[in-house]
Amino acid sequence: MEDKDLHFMHIALEEACAAAGRDEVPIGAVLAGPDGTVIARNGNRTRELSDPSAHAEMLCIREGCAKAGAQRIPDCDLYITLEPCTMCAAAISFARVRRLVIGAPDPKGGGVLHGGRFYEQPTCHHKPEVVCLEMPECGKVLKDFFSA
Amino acid sequence: MEDKDLHFMHIALEEACAAAGRDEVPIGAVLAGPDGTVIARNGNRTRELSDPSAHAEMLCIREGCAKAGAQRIPDCDLYITLEPCTMCAAAISFARVRRLVIGAPDPKGGGVLHGGRFYEQPTCHHKPEVVCLEMPECGKVLKDFFSA
Numbered sequence: 001m002e003d004k005d006l007h008f009m010h011i012a013l014e015e016a017c018a019a020a021g022r023d024e025v026p027i028g029a030v031l032a033g034p035d036g037t038v039i040a041r042n043g044n045r046t047r048e049l050s051d052p053s054a055h056a057e058m059l060c061i062r063e064g065c066a067k068a069g070a071q072r073i074p075d076c077d078l079y080i081t082l083e084p085c086t087m088c089a090a091a092i093s094f095a096r097v098r099r100l101v102i103g104a105p106d107p108k109g110g111g112v113l114h115g116g117r118f119y120e121q122p123t124c125h126h127k128p129e130v131v132c133l134e135m136p137e138c139g140k141v142l143k144d145f146f147s148a
Numbered sequence: 149m150e151d152k153d154l155h156f157m158h159i160a161l162e163e164a165c166a167a168a169g170r171d172e173v174p175i176g177a178v179l180a181g182p183d184g185t186v187i188a189r190n191g192n193r194t195r196e197l198s199d200p201s202a203h204a205e206m207l208c209i210r211e212g213c214a215k216a217g218a219q220r221i222p223d224c225d226l227y228i229t230l231e232p233c234t235m236c237a238a239a240i241s242f243a244r245v246r247r248l249v250i251g252a253p254d255p256k257g258g259g260v261l262h263g264g265r266f267y268e269q270p271t272c273h274h275k276p277e278v279v280c281l282e283m284p285e286c287g288k289v290l291k292d293f294f295s296a
Contacts, residue, residue: 053206058201071200086234116234116269116271
Protein backbone atom coordinates (compact mmCIF):
# COMPACT_ATOMS: atom_id res chain seq x y z
CA MET A 1 0.00 0.00 0.00
CA GLU A 2 1.16 3.54 -0.75
CA ASP A 3 0.37 6.64 1.34
CA LYS A 4 -1.95 8.10 -1.28
CA ASP A 5 -4.04 4.92 -1.58
CA LEU A 6 -6.41 5.64 1.31
CA HIS A 7 -6.89 9.20 0.07
CA PHE A 8 -8.02 8.10 -3.39
CA MET A 9 -10.05 5.17 -2.07
CA HIS A 10 -12.04 7.52 0.13
CA ILE A 11 -12.90 9.60 -2.95
CA ALA A 12 -13.95 6.37 -4.68
CA LEU A 13 -16.14 5.59 -1.65
CA GLU A 14 -17.81 8.99 -1.97
CA GLU A 15 -18.66 8.04 -5.57
CA ALA A 16 -20.01 4.67 -4.41
CA CYS A 17 -22.29 6.41 -1.89
CA ALA A 18 -23.42 8.89 -4.56
CA ALA A 19 -24.27 5.94 -6.82
CA ALA A 20 -26.42 4.43 -4.06
CA GLY A 21 -28.26 7.76 -3.89
CA ARG A 22 -29.10 7.35 -7.59
CA ASP A 23 -30.33 3.78 -6.93
CA GLU A 24 -27.31 2.39 -8.78
CA VAL A 25 -25.14 -0.45 -7.47
CA PRO A 26 -22.81 1.45 -5.10
CA ILE A 27 -19.38 1.01 -6.61
CA GLY A 28 -17.09 3.99 -7.14
CA ALA A 29 -13.82 4.61 -8.94
CA VAL A 30 -11.11 7.22 -9.29
CA LEU A 31 -8.51 7.58 -12.04
CA ALA A 32 -5.39 9.30 -10.74
CA GLY A 33 -2.63 10.85 -12.80
CA PRO A 34 1.11 10.57 -12.17
CA ASP A 35 1.14 13.90 -10.32
CA GLY A 36 -1.56 12.77 -7.92
CA THR A 37 -4.42 14.67 -9.53
CA VAL A 38 -7.87 13.16 -10.00
CA ILE A 39 -8.38 12.78 -13.75
CA ALA A 40 -11.80 11.15 -13.50
CA ARG A 41 -14.13 10.00 -10.72
CA ASN A 42 -17.45 8.26 -11.11
CA GLY A 43 -19.89 5.67 -9.82
CA ASN A 44 -22.02 3.08 -11.58
CA ARG A 45 -24.53 4.54 -14.03
CA THR A 46 -25.88 1.44 -15.79
CA ARG A 47 -29.51 2.31 -15.00
CA GLU A 48 -29.24 6.01 -15.73
CA LEU A 49 -27.51 5.44 -19.07
CA SER A 50 -29.27 2.18 -20.05
CA ASP A 51 -25.76 0.83 -20.60
CA PRO A 52 -24.68 -2.47 -19.02
CA SER A 53 -21.05 -1.43 -19.54
CA ALA A 54 -21.39 1.83 -17.56
CA HIS A 55 -19.51 0.53 -14.52
CA ALA A 56 -17.68 3.12 -12.41
CA GLU A 57 -14.19 2.10 -13.56
CA MET A 58 -15.23 1.81 -17.22
CA LEU A 59 -16.58 5.36 -17.13
CA CYS A 60 -13.34 6.59 -15.55
CA ILE A 61 -11.20 4.82 -18.16
CA ARG A 62 -13.26 6.22 -21.01
CA GLU A 63 -13.12 9.73 -19.58
CA GLY A 64 -9.39 9.49 -18.92
CA CYS A 65 -8.64 8.20 -22.41
CA ALA A 66 -10.87 10.85 -23.99
CA LYS A 67 -9.06 13.58 -22.04
CA ALA A 68 -5.68 12.13 -23.06
CA GLY A 69 -6.82 11.71 -26.67
CA ALA A 70 -5.40 8.19 -26.54
CA GLN A 71 -6.45 4.58 -26.15
CA ARG A 72 -3.73 4.05 -23.54
CA ILE A 73 -3.05 5.87 -20.28
CA PRO A 74 0.02 4.00 -18.96
CA ASP A 75 0.93 6.60 -16.33
CA CYS A 76 -2.45 6.43 -14.60
CA ASP A 77 -3.61 4.48 -11.55
CA LEU A 78 -7.16 3.29 -10.95
CA TYR A 79 -8.89 2.99 -7.56
CA ILE A 80 -12.10 0.96 -7.32
CA THR A 81 -14.14 0.19 -4.23
CA LEU A 82 -14.85 -3.37 -5.42
CA GLU A 83 -12.78 -5.87 -7.40
CA PRO A 84 -13.47 -5.18 -11.11
CA CYS A 85 -15.61 -7.61 -13.07
CA THR A 86 -14.16 -9.48 -16.04
CA MET A 87 -15.30 -6.78 -18.47
CA CYS A 88 -13.61 -3.99 -16.57
CA ALA A 89 -10.50 -6.04 -15.77
CA ALA A 90 -9.93 -6.39 -19.51
CA ALA A 91 -10.68 -2.71 -20.23
CA ILE A 92 -8.13 -1.74 -17.56
CA SER A 93 -5.57 -3.95 -19.29
CA PHE A 94 -6.36 -2.55 -22.76
CA ALA A 95 -5.91 0.99 -21.40
CA ARG A 96 -2.51 -0.06 -20.00
CA VAL A 97 -3.36 1.29 -16.53
CA ARG A 98 -0.21 1.16 -14.39
CA ARG A 99 -1.61 0.25 -10.98
CA LEU A 100 -5.00 -1.08 -9.88
CA VAL A 101 -6.03 -0.57 -6.25
CA ILE A 102 -9.07 -2.54 -5.11
CA GLY A 103 -11.11 -1.68 -2.01
CA ALA A 104 -12.63 -5.11 -1.43
CA PRO A 105 -12.59 -8.50 -3.20
CA ASP A 106 -15.71 -9.73 -5.07
CA PRO A 107 -15.95 -13.54 -5.04
CA LYS A 108 -19.33 -13.43 -6.82
CA GLY A 109 -18.47 -11.28 -9.82
CA GLY A 110 -14.79 -10.34 -9.73
CA GLY A 111 -12.53 -11.05 -12.69
CA VAL A 112 -9.11 -10.25 -11.23
CA LEU A 113 -8.84 -12.34 -8.06
CA HIS A 114 -11.76 -14.64 -8.99
CA GLY A 115 -13.47 -16.27 -11.97
CA GLY A 116 -11.44 -16.10 -15.18
CA ARG A 117 -8.59 -14.17 -13.46
CA PHE A 118 -7.94 -12.30 -16.69
CA TYR A 119 -4.46 -11.05 -15.78
CA GLU A 120 -3.25 -14.65 -15.41
CA GLN A 121 -4.40 -15.65 -18.91
CA PRO A 122 -2.17 -15.95 -21.99
CA THR A 123 -4.77 -13.79 -23.79
CA CYS A 124 -3.91 -10.88 -21.44
CA HIS A 125 -1.23 -8.62 -22.90
CA HIS A 126 -0.80 -6.12 -20.05
CA LYS A 127 -1.10 -6.82 -16.35
CA PRO A 128 -1.28 -3.82 -14.00
CA GLU A 129 0.22 -3.92 -10.54
CA VAL A 130 -2.69 -5.06 -8.34
CA VAL A 131 -3.21 -4.14 -4.68
CA CYS A 132 -6.25 -5.16 -2.60
CA LEU A 133 -6.79 -2.98 0.48
CA GLU A 134 -9.50 -5.16 2.08
CA MET A 135 -11.37 -2.12 3.46
CA PRO A 136 -14.59 -3.14 5.26
CA GLU A 137 -16.29 0.19 4.32
CA CYS A 138 -16.12 -0.73 0.63
CA GLY A 139 -18.09 -3.92 1.16
CA LYS A 140 -20.43 -2.38 3.72
CA VAL A 141 -21.87 0.19 1.31
CA LEU A 142 -22.85 -2.70 -0.98
CA LYS A 143 -24.30 -4.86 1.82
CA ASP A 144 -26.36 -1.94 3.12
CA PHE A 145 -27.65 -1.21 -0.40
CA PHE A 146 -28.77 -4.75 -1.15
CA SER A 147 -30.32 -5.30 2.29
CA ALA A 148 -32.37 -2.08 1.98
CA MET B 149 -26.26 -22.56 -37.88
CA GLU B 150 -29.52 -20.86 -38.78
CA ASP B 151 -30.48 -19.60 -42.26
CA LYS B 152 -30.19 -15.94 -41.28
CA ASP B 153 -26.69 -16.33 -39.84
CA LEU B 154 -24.79 -15.88 -43.10
CA HIS B 155 -26.92 -12.86 -43.98
CA PHE B 156 -26.08 -11.04 -40.75
CA MET B 157 -22.44 -12.16 -40.77
CA HIS B 158 -21.98 -10.64 -44.21
CA ILE B 159 -23.27 -7.31 -42.87
CA ALA B 160 -20.79 -7.65 -39.99
CA LEU B 161 -18.05 -8.29 -42.56
CA GLU B 162 -19.00 -5.07 -44.37
CA GLU B 163 -18.51 -3.26 -41.06
CA ALA B 164 -15.13 -4.97 -40.59
CA CYS B 165 -14.01 -3.78 -44.04
CA ALA B 166 -15.27 -0.27 -43.30
CA ALA B 167 -13.22 -0.31 -40.07
CA ALA B 168 -10.10 -1.23 -42.06
CA GLY B 169 -10.80 1.78 -44.26
CA ARG B 170 -10.65 3.96 -41.13
CA ASP B 171 -7.34 2.28 -40.11
CA GLU B 172 -9.10 0.52 -37.26
CA VAL B 173 -8.66 -3.19 -36.47
CA PRO B 174 -11.14 -4.74 -38.93
CA ILE B 175 -13.74 -6.40 -36.76
CA GLY B 176 -17.44 -5.82 -37.36
CA ALA B 177 -20.64 -6.61 -35.51
CA VAL B 178 -24.39 -6.60 -35.99
CA LEU B 179 -27.11 -6.64 -33.34
CA ALA B 180 -30.27 -8.27 -34.67
CA GLY B 181 -33.73 -8.05 -33.17
CA PRO B 182 -36.25 -10.88 -32.81
CA ASP B 183 -38.00 -9.88 -36.03
CA GLY B 184 -34.78 -10.07 -38.03
CA THR B 185 -34.15 -6.33 -38.23
CA VAL B 186 -30.71 -4.81 -37.76
CA ILE B 187 -30.85 -2.82 -34.52
CA ALA B 188 -27.21 -1.74 -34.60
CA ARG B 189 -24.17 -2.35 -36.82
CA ASN B 190 -20.67 -1.06 -36.28
CA GLY B 191 -16.95 -1.71 -36.55
CA ASN B 192 -14.08 -0.98 -34.19
CA ARG B 193 -13.60 2.71 -33.39
CA THR B 194 -10.99 2.63 -30.61
CA ARG B 195 -8.66 5.03 -32.44
CA GLU B 196 -11.34 7.40 -33.67
CA LEU B 197 -12.96 7.67 -30.24
CA SER B 198 -9.78 7.35 -28.11
CA ASP B 199 -11.68 4.64 -26.25
CA PRO B 200 -10.12 1.20 -25.66
CA SER B 201 -13.61 -0.17 -25.04
CA ALA B 202 -14.98 0.93 -28.43
CA HIS B 203 -14.96 -2.56 -29.92
CA ALA B 204 -17.51 -3.29 -32.64
CA GLU B 205 -19.71 -5.49 -30.46
CA MET B 206 -19.50 -3.15 -27.45
CA LEU B 207 -20.71 -0.26 -29.61
CA CYS B 208 -23.60 -2.39 -30.87
CA ILE B 209 -24.60 -3.40 -27.35
CA ARG B 210 -24.49 0.21 -26.13
CA GLU B 211 -26.57 1.38 -29.09
CA GLY B 212 -29.06 -1.47 -28.76
CA CYS B 213 -29.52 -0.93 -25.02
CA ALA B 214 -29.86 2.84 -25.49
CA LYS B 215 -32.53 2.29 -28.13
CA ALA B 216 -34.34 -0.17 -25.86
CA GLY B 217 -33.96 2.14 -22.85
CA ALA B 218 -32.76 -0.88 -20.88
CA GLN B 219 -29.61 -2.55 -19.59
CA ARG B 220 -30.79 -5.90 -20.95
CA ILE B 221 -31.80 -6.92 -24.47
CA PRO B 222 -32.65 -10.61 -24.00
CA ASP B 223 -34.45 -10.98 -27.34
CA CYS B 224 -31.45 -9.83 -29.39
CA ASP B 225 -28.73 -11.80 -31.17
CA LEU B 226 -25.21 -10.56 -31.81
CA TYR B 227 -23.04 -11.36 -34.83
CA ILE B 228 -19.30 -10.65 -34.66
CA THR B 229 -16.66 -11.41 -37.27
CA LEU B 230 -14.13 -12.44 -34.60
CA GLU B 231 -14.49 -14.18 -31.24
CA PRO B 232 -15.16 -11.47 -28.65
CA CYS B 233 -12.43 -10.53 -26.20
CA THR B 234 -12.93 -11.04 -22.47
CA MET B 235 -14.27 -7.50 -22.04
CA CYS B 236 -16.92 -7.90 -24.72
CA ALA B 237 -17.78 -11.47 -23.71
CA ALA B 238 -18.74 -10.14 -20.29
CA ALA B 239 -20.64 -7.15 -21.70
CA ILE B 240 -22.64 -9.55 -23.91
CA SER B 241 -23.50 -11.58 -20.82
CA PHE B 242 -24.50 -8.50 -18.79
CA ALA B 243 -26.80 -7.40 -21.63
CA ARG B 244 -28.38 -10.87 -21.58
CA VAL B 245 -27.90 -11.30 -25.34
CA ARG B 246 -29.75 -14.44 -26.43
CA ARG B 247 -27.45 -15.83 -29.10
CA LEU B 248 -23.84 -15.03 -30.04
CA VAL B 249 -22.66 -15.92 -33.56
CA ILE B 250 -18.89 -15.74 -34.12
CA GLY B 251 -17.29 -15.53 -37.57
CA ALA B 252 -13.87 -16.88 -36.62
CA PRO B 253 -12.12 -17.97 -33.40
CA ASP B 254 -9.38 -15.79 -31.83
CA PRO B 255 -6.80 -17.87 -29.97
CA LYS B 256 -4.68 -14.77 -29.23
CA GLY B 257 -7.29 -12.53 -27.63
CA GLY B 258 -10.62 -14.34 -27.44
CA GLY B 259 -12.47 -14.68 -24.16
CA VAL B 260 -15.24 -17.11 -25.08
CA LEU B 261 -13.48 -20.13 -26.61
CA HIS B 262 -10.03 -19.15 -25.28
CA GLY B 263 -8.33 -17.51 -22.28
CA GLY B 264 -10.60 -17.07 -19.28
CA ARG B 265 -13.61 -18.61 -21.12
CA PHE B 266 -15.93 -16.29 -19.23
CA TYR B 267 -19.13 -18.21 -19.92
CA GLU B 268 -17.69 -21.27 -18.17
CA GLN B 269 -16.91 -19.36 -14.96
CA PRO B 270 -19.01 -19.38 -11.77
CA THR B 271 -18.79 -15.56 -11.90
CA CYS B 272 -20.79 -15.59 -15.17
CA HIS B 273 -24.51 -15.22 -14.54
CA HIS B 274 -25.84 -15.47 -18.11
CA LYS B 275 -24.43 -17.57 -20.92
CA PRO B 276 -25.72 -16.89 -24.44
CA GLU B 277 -26.08 -19.65 -26.98
CA VAL B 278 -22.75 -19.60 -28.84
CA VAL B 279 -22.18 -20.60 -32.48
CA CYS B 280 -18.85 -20.32 -34.32
CA LEU B 281 -19.20 -20.28 -38.11
CA GLU B 282 -15.46 -20.67 -38.89
CA MET B 283 -15.72 -18.39 -41.96
CA PRO B 284 -12.31 -17.88 -43.60
CA GLU B 285 -13.31 -14.39 -44.85
CA CYS B 286 -13.61 -13.15 -41.26
CA GLY B 287 -10.02 -14.04 -40.48
CA LYS B 288 -8.71 -12.96 -43.89
CA VAL B 289 -9.75 -9.33 -43.47
CA LEU B 290 -7.64 -9.23 -40.28
CA LYS B 291 -4.63 -11.00 -41.82
CA ASP B 292 -4.67 -8.65 -44.81
CA PHE B 293 -4.88 -5.63 -42.49
CA PHE B 294 -1.95 -6.61 -40.30
CA SER B 295 0.25 -7.71 -43.22
CA ALA B 296 -0.31 -4.36 -45.01
